[in-house]
Amino acid sequence: MKASSDLPSIRYEISGEDDGAILHLYGAMDASSAGSMIRKIVPLIKDRRPATLEVDLEKVSYLDDFGVLVLVELRKTVTQWKGGFSLKNVGDEAKETISAVHFDAFEEVDLPFVRKYRPNVFIRLGEAMFRHISDIKYLVGFIGSVFLSFLYVCLHPKSLRADDTILYMQKTGVDALPIVALISFLMGLIMAFMSAVQLEQFGANIYVASLVSLAMVRELGPIMTAIIVAGRSGSAFAAEIGTMKISEEIDALFTMGFDPTRFLVVPKVIALVSMVPILTLFSDLFAMAGGLVVGVFMLDLTANAYIEQTIKTLKLFDVFWGFVKSGVFGLLIAWIGCLRGFRVRGGAASVGEATTSAVVSSIFLIILSDSLFSVILRYWG
Amino acid sequence: MERQPIISVKDLVAKYGEEVILEHVSFDVYDREIFVILGGSGCGKSTLMKHIIGLIQPDSGRITVDGDDISSCEETTLQRVFRKIGVLYQSAALLGSMTLAENIALPIKEYTNLPDESIDTMVRMKLNLVNLVGYEHYLPSQLSGGMRKRAGLARAMALNPKILFFDEPSAGLDPVTSSELDDLIVHLNRALGTTMVIVTHELPSILAVAHRVIMLDKRTKGIIAEGEPEYLKDYSQNPFVKRFFNPRAEGKALA
Numbered sequence: 001m002k003a004s005s006d007l008p009s010i011r012y013e014i015s016g017e018d019d020g021a022i023l024h025l026y027g028a029m030d031a032s033s034a035g036s037m038i039r040k041i042v043p044l045i046k047d048r049r050p051a052t053l054e055v056d057l058e059k060v061s062y063l064d065d066f067g068v069l070v071l072v073e074l075r076k077t078v079t080q081w082k083g084g085f086s087l088k089n090v091g092d093e094a095k096e097t098i099s100a101v102h103f104d105a106f107e108e109v110d111l112p113f114v115r116k117y118r119p120n121v122f123i124r125l126g127e128a129m130f131r132h133i134s135d136i137k138y139l140v141g142f143i144g145s146v147f148l149s150f151l152y153v154c155l156h157p158k159s160l161r162a163d164d165t166i167l168y169m170q171k172t173g174v175d176a177l178p179i180v181a182l183i184s185f186l187m188g189l190i191m192a193f194m195s196a197v198q199l200e201q202f203g204a205n206i207y208v209a210s211l212v213s214l215a216m217v218r219e220l221g222p223i224m225t226a227i228i229v230a231g232r233s234g235s236a237f238a239a240e241i242g243t244m245k246i247s248e249e250i251d252a253l254f255t256m257g258f259d260p261t262r263f264l265v266v267p268k269v270i271a272l273v274s275m276v277p278i279l280t281l282f283s284d285l286f287a288m289a290g291g292l293v294v295g296v297f298m299l300d301l302t303a304n305a306y307i308e309q310t311i312k313t314l315k316l317f318d319v320f321w322g323f324v325k326s327g328v329f330g331l332l333i334a335w336i337g338c339l340r341g342f343r344v345r346g347g348a349a350s351v352g353e354a355t356t357s358a359v360v361s362s363i364f365l366i367i368l369s370d371s372l373f374s375v376i377l378r379y380w381g
Numbered sequence: 382m383e384r385q386p387i388i389s390v391k392d393l394v395a396k397y398g399e400e401v402i403l404e405h406v407s408f409d410v411y412d413r414e415i416f417v418i419l420g421g422s423g424c425g426k427s428t429l430m431k432h433i434i435g436l437i438q439p440d441s442g443r444i445t446v447d448g449d450d451i452s453s454c455e456e457t458t459l460q461r462v463f464r465k466i467g468v469l470y471q472s473a474a475l476l477g478s479m480t481l482a483e484n485i486a487l488p489i490k491e492y493t494n495l496p497d498e499s500i501d502t503m504v505r506m507k508l509n510l511v512n513l514v515g516y517e518h519y520l521p522s523q524l525s526g527g528m529r530k531r532a533g534l535a536r537a538m539a540l541n542p543k544i545l546f547f548d549e550p551s552a553g554l555d556p557v558t559s560s561e562l563d564d565l566i567v568h569l570n571r572a573l574g575t576t577m578v579i580v581t582h583e584l585p586s587i588l589a590v591a592h593r594v595i596m597l598d599k600r601t602k603g604i605i606a607e608g609e610p611e612y613l614k615d616y617s618q619n620p621f622v623k624r625f626f627n628p629r630a631e632g633k634a635l636a
């Protein structure tokens with residue numbers, strides 16, 4: 001229907017002298033015929049350039065505002081050369097339609113069509129800068145607000161929404177366990193497999209256990225877990241709060257006298273700060289199990305020897321360090337997820353952006369803070 | 382009268398899960414009629430409307446719209462029916478990522494072969510009908526609720542459908558705009574012969590536009606009154622209907 005080759009058939013007739021043309025239109029002038037009429041008749045009128053154009057609507061069976069649109073386009077065409085324009089034999093219903101869309105006064109209505117305003121590079125650069133500055137201001141303010149809420153909850157433990165907190169612990173911790181376990185097990189398997197190929201050449205099979213356990217407990221366990229949690233829960237937090245924001249639920253909470261931060265953010269932060277370290281421990285364990293499987297079935301190690309070597313390698317401090325790190329990661333994920341949610345403005349698309357940005361920023365922050373931890377450990381430990 | 386029913390609902394049962402919302406509801410809407418659905422909030426007006434426009438399949442019963450059985454679940458039937466109807470949702474349901482002009486141009490671009498400049502003119506004519514000229518480039522989130530409602534109306538009638546459905550069109554509109562909307566409804570009905578199915582509570586607007594009304598009730602889960610509004614206002618025996626149409630008189634009687 002859109003291609004000009006199969007325009008639906010329309011009927012029209014142009015009569016009269018050069019200086020005064022009469023256009024007879026037939027049939028229905030509605031949404032399905034208006035396009036063809038404009039495409040066919042307007043060029044014809046342009047060719048003839050009549051001094052006056054009279055449109056005869058006698059044979060028009062139906063006319064709606066799409067029909068009026070045809071008339072508007074015709075009139076626009078003849079006024080290009082200051083030609084006259086008039087209608088003839090307008091039926092009662094058509095008259096009503098024509099007056100309802102203000103056909104006669106259409107020039108007044110015909111204000112310039114306001115297009116989306118597209119500013120130049122410098123303006124956009126400046127706007128982006130202001131936006132980022134306000135983002136940073138908000139970010140700092142949000143840190144303060146979360147901190148104050150925590151202080152308040154510490155002083156008034158009863159004000160903590162305990163049910164919510166436990167629910168979030170379940171959603172972010174317990175429900176995430178299967179996927180964390182599976183991925184860690186496979187990671188352990190892969191790591192053991194890859195290192196075995198190299199270490200076997202030196203007859204150093206047993207050090208596979210050291211490598212897997214140390215790498216997982218110190219670095220990969222916390223990071224892997226945090227990334228999974230960022231994808232599962234950080235995004236969920238941003239989407240939940242963002243949707244609440246655009247449906248004015250946050251405003252409602254505020255006017256009911258609740259502090260939105262205390263109501264929404266504190267339970268989530270507590271849930272993640274407590275759950276991510278526990279998930280990390282599980283992740284370490286499952287990775288070692290993966291390494292054990294490779295050690296026993298491929299490298300002819302006994303399970304006993306593998307476990308003993310693992311215990312010999314790991315210091316309590318390593319486990320503790322991983323634990324602390326993942327607590328911090330949990331804090332970052334919850335914080336950035338909620339922050340992005342609160343920054344949502346407008347509609348559904350904005351919620352999508354907030355969700356994406358929550359995941360991307362938390363992964364960035366996880367890696368960044370992990371490097372900071374490494375530096376601290378280097379100079380301190 | 383030899384008027385043709387354009388929508389006919391027979392023995393409709395509507396359920397959400399196990400919860401029965403409507404039971405054995407039957408009525409007809411005639412061609413070129415302004416038909417109003419009334420009832421207290423939560424009695425199932427929006428639910429009934431969603432059944433008629435094919436968004437929800439009925440638990441049992443038959444609904445035909447312009448000769449097509451909408452409860453038959455056939456994709457092609459639904460598509461054909463969708464071309465004939467326009468719907469104004471309770472929350473306007475404009476697409477948030479598009480400007481007003483793009484929202485309204487969306488169905489026009491899809492279903493007609495107008496040249497681009499003519500589409501712009503058309504969009505402006507539609508916006509003019511609902512008094513929103515000058516807001517073409519606004520995003521829905523930058524408008525007030527009533528403005529969004531009017532824009533939703535402009536989109537619903539973009540292709541001049543045969544049947545228009547309105548879910549509480551005047552909620553969120555000021556009285557002046559609301560009465561202008563009534564005029565627009567009456568005008569579209571007269572000039573284009575559009576059938577209108579309207580869910581509304583506004584008594585003045587009902588008396589101004591409705592040809593016929595039905596009133597739903599939560600307790601009986603069905604229709605408690607059907608007829609012309611003037612008739613129901615003066616002669617209905619049902620106390621609830623009476624109170625709805627004569628709120629002030631009843632108040633005085635109580636006082």
Ligand SMILES: Nc1ncnc2c1ncn2[C@@H]1O[C@H](COP(=O)(O)OP(=O)(O)O)[C@@H](O)[C@H]1O
Pocket residue numbers: 397402420421422423424425426427428429
């Ligand atoms: N998606 C849904 N799921 C379950 N129940 C619903 C749903 N939508 C509406 N209801 C129930 O159906 C009843 C009628 O709702 P609705 O049709 O929206 O009422 P209204 O007449 O105010 O438009 C209400 O009791 C509501 O609780």
Ligand SMILES: [Mg+2]
Pocket residue numbers: 426427428471548
């Ligand atoms: Mg409703």
